[in-house]
Amino acid sequence: MGYDDALASYDKALALAPDMAQAWNGRANVFHKLNRFAEAVECYEKLLEVAPDFNFVKGKLLHAKMLCCDWRDFDQLTASIDSDIQAGRPSAEPFGYQAIAHSAQRFKSCAETYAADKYPRSQNPLWRGELAKMTRKSPS
Numbered sequence: 001m002g003y004d005d006a007l008a009s010y011d012k013a014l015a016l017a018p019d020m021a022q023a024w025n026g027r028a029n030v031f032h033k034l035n036r037f038a039e040a041v042e043c044y045e046k047l048l049e050v051a052p053d054f055n056f057v058k059g060k061l062l063h064a065k066m067l068c069c070d071w072r073d074f075d076q077l078t079a080s081i082d083s084d085i086q087a088g089r090p091s092a093e094p095f096g097y098q099a100i101a102h103s104a105q106r107f108k109s110c111a112e113t114y115a116a117d118k119y120p121r122s123q124n125p126l127w128r129g130e131l132a133k134m135t136r137k138s139p140s
Helices: 003-016 021-033 037-050 057-067 074-086 104-118 130-136
Strands: none
Touching: 003 021, 021 037, 021 057, 037 057, 057 074, 074 104
């Protein structure tokens, strides 16, 4: 399946359910991969409209806007992202956020929020090898 097929599939999904957040996100991501950033911006804006709390959409929107030199609402969007980052909300991915981060601490918070969302901690260790055995031994 190529990008054109993916776009056609997203268009069909959106014809059936115009507020389907995942379809807007997927469509935007395809346009981003194709370097059609203005079209990605339109899709991310629509996604933000239908699902304002969609994880990382504000950062994706800002990044796409920066790539096509669309500076409309730049200050408002960056302020909103900063506010979200400060509150621990998943608003931007760290690599995109580093361009606008006002401090190392906020950048760190962004990275921690991203990592927690994408790679949640497991309740059980994934590996119980020699190191685990060594840490359980009592000193002689």
